[in-house]
Amino acid sequence: MKIVAVCGMGIGTSVLLKMNAEKVLAKLGIDADVEAADMGVARGAAQTAEIVLTSEELAEELGDVPAQVIVIKNFFDLEEITEKLTAAVE
Amino acid sequence: MSLNLAETLSSIETQAEAADWRAAIRLAGAGLVAGGATTPAYTDEMIAAIEKHGPYIVIAPGIALAHSRPSPAVLTGGLSWVSLATPVEFGNAANDPVTLVIGLAAKDHDAHLQVMQALAAVLSDSAAMKRLTAAATADEVRAVLGDLAAAAA
Numbered sequence: 332m333k334i335v336a337v338c339g340m341g342i343g344t345s346v347l348l349k350m351n352a353e354k355v356l357a358k359l360g361i362d363a364d365v366e367a368a369d370m371g372v373a374r375g376a377a378q379t380a381e382i383v384l385t386s387e388e389l390a391e392e393l394g395d396v397p398a399q400v401i402v403i404k405n406f407f408d409l410e411e412i413t414e415k416l417t418a419a420v421e
Numbered sequence: 422m423s424l425n426l427a428e429t430l431s432s433i434e435t436q437a438e439a440a441d442w443r444a445a446i447r448l449a450g451a452g453l454v455a456g457g458a459t460t461p462a463y464t465d466e467m468i469a470a471i472e473k474h475g476p477y478i479v480i481a482p483g484i485a486l487a488h489s490r491p492s493p494a495v496l497t498g499g500l501s502w503v504s505l506a507t508p509v510e511f512g513n514a515a516n517d518p519v520t521l522v523i524g525l526a527a528k529d530h531d532a533h534l535q536v537m538q539a540l541a542a543v544l545s546d547s548a549a550m551k552r553l554t555a556a557a558t559a560d561e562v563r564a565v566l567g568d569l570a571a572a573a574a
Contacts (some may be wrong), residue, residue: 339473340490
């Protein structure tokens with residue numbers, strides 16, 4: 332499974348989101364490749380990814396993509412990430 | 422995972438006063454400049470990033486990760502720490518108001534991963550965050566971060 336963590340710049344928030352998503356995925360036993368990307372890269376990557384993780388503001392900016400877009404409010408809340416990822420892969 | 426953030430931070434400012442989010446970002450930017458991590462142009466780039474993409478950098482309740490992309494204004498890369506005496510609204514419905522601004526500058530997309538891991542470990546530790554945001558001096562912040570690094574080592 333391919334997942335893209337998106338932020339505006341690709342160096343800060345998306346990297347944190349990728350780290351925490353990987354923690355959650357490992358715990359859930361889901362084999363997935365998580366990539367951190369900025370908005371420009373993400374528009375391309377989101378065409379082939381199954382899931383996009385991002386914040387509310389950026390989800391609006393990203394617009395329509397074929398991937399399922401999951402909005403994360405608190406990037407450090409592993410429970411929120413777990414809940415939303417679990418719902419998305421089911 | 423034993424990287425000590427206290428040794429990585431370019432600057433630490435505690436209980437600072439900022440009138441609005443731009444002033445808060447300017448404090449974080451000034452910390453990066455003072456630590457030799459960036460030129461002042463990077464501060465403007467961080468503000469422009471929020472004007473363009475919205476206040477998404479408020480990534481968790483009370484925490485803003487101010488940053489822009491790698492650019493000529495980034496000299497060595499670094500992290501600055503600014504805790505605010507009075508919380509500031511960034512316009513992020515889920516996570517306002519902000520009490521801690523971390524300024525982040527990176528030379529490229531990979532160089533700072535170890536730092537980001539250490540930062541994530543600290544920011545996701547809610548007990549540590551209480552002590553860190555309440556800290557009155559930079560030395561207190563360094564002491565808490567040092568304890569965390571020692572515990573993780």
